[in-house]
Amino acid sequence: MIPNNKTLFINFQEQQIAVQGPHLVVDNVARRFQVMLIVSPTNIAGRLVVRSAQKGFVVLADWLQEPIEAGSLAEVCQIVEHEIALWHIRLQSQYLWLHAGAVALQNKGILFLGEWGQGKSSLVTELYRQNWRFCSDDRVPWLAAENRLLPFPQTPRVRRATNAVLPRQQVDQLARQSVPLNPTTTCTESVPVSLVIALVYDAHCSPRLTPLPPSQGVLAMTQALINRERHRETAVSHFVNLLTRVPAYQLTYNDRTEAARLVANEVRST
Secondary structure, eight states, X not given: OOTTEEEEEEEETTEEEXXXXXXXXXXXXXXXXXXXXXXXXXXXXXXXXXXXXXTEEEEEETTOSSOEEXXXXXXXXXXXXXXXXXXXXXXXXXXXXXXXEEEEETTEEEEEEOOTTSOHHHHHHHHHHTTOEEEXXXXXXXXXXXXXXXXXXXXXXXXXXXXXXXXXXXXHHSOEEEOOOOGGGBOOSOEEEEEEEEEEEOTTSOOEEEEOOXXXXXXXXXXXXXXXXXXXXXXXXXXXXXXXXXXEEEEEESOHHHHHHHHHHHHHHO
């Protein structure tokens, strides 16, 4: 090991990625993958190394053809997080990976879809604070043949709440705060998808749930699919099959606490 460097192991489905680099970088990455860390790896499926450079950092990995340069701590941590998730997606390509959030209540998995900035992380963490089990914040692996979503519990980060409607550039600039996860209240096993909710944030609209037509649900899931090249032949049929068996809604909201109450009532009534 290089002096003053640190190594950690991030586990998903019994495959680990080893991450090595300066303490400051690795400690930041560790916080983002807090409940996915293991001490003793059994099956290292990839290695990523961060090295200090004259103008910042350099990221190298088994799967990268060329090193990636980063000029700041924030930038290198973002790159490392993205590459770790991307490699897990490639390693476990049998799943349909969705850009979505997910929580579970009892044995019911709730999948939250939505374009960037619609508040998936905010609503997932709000439900988590209300004693729901946390599954995933940004990337959800779904085993379509068995209708099981698996937890991929990266530590969620939420933007400072605001009632203003902001352009994307200003939303990007809002401060983000990590929400620490408790391993005892984080989902550790797969759960069936029992409800699909497409989020629409509207600062001028009181929260309401309206039935989502299957065609719109299929479109939302297709747009959320990360590894679409791998599943282009079968994804749509899987989505259609799911949405003929489980309810789907559009949640339009301006207050995440009230939105969480609506979701909770709907889940408990089904």
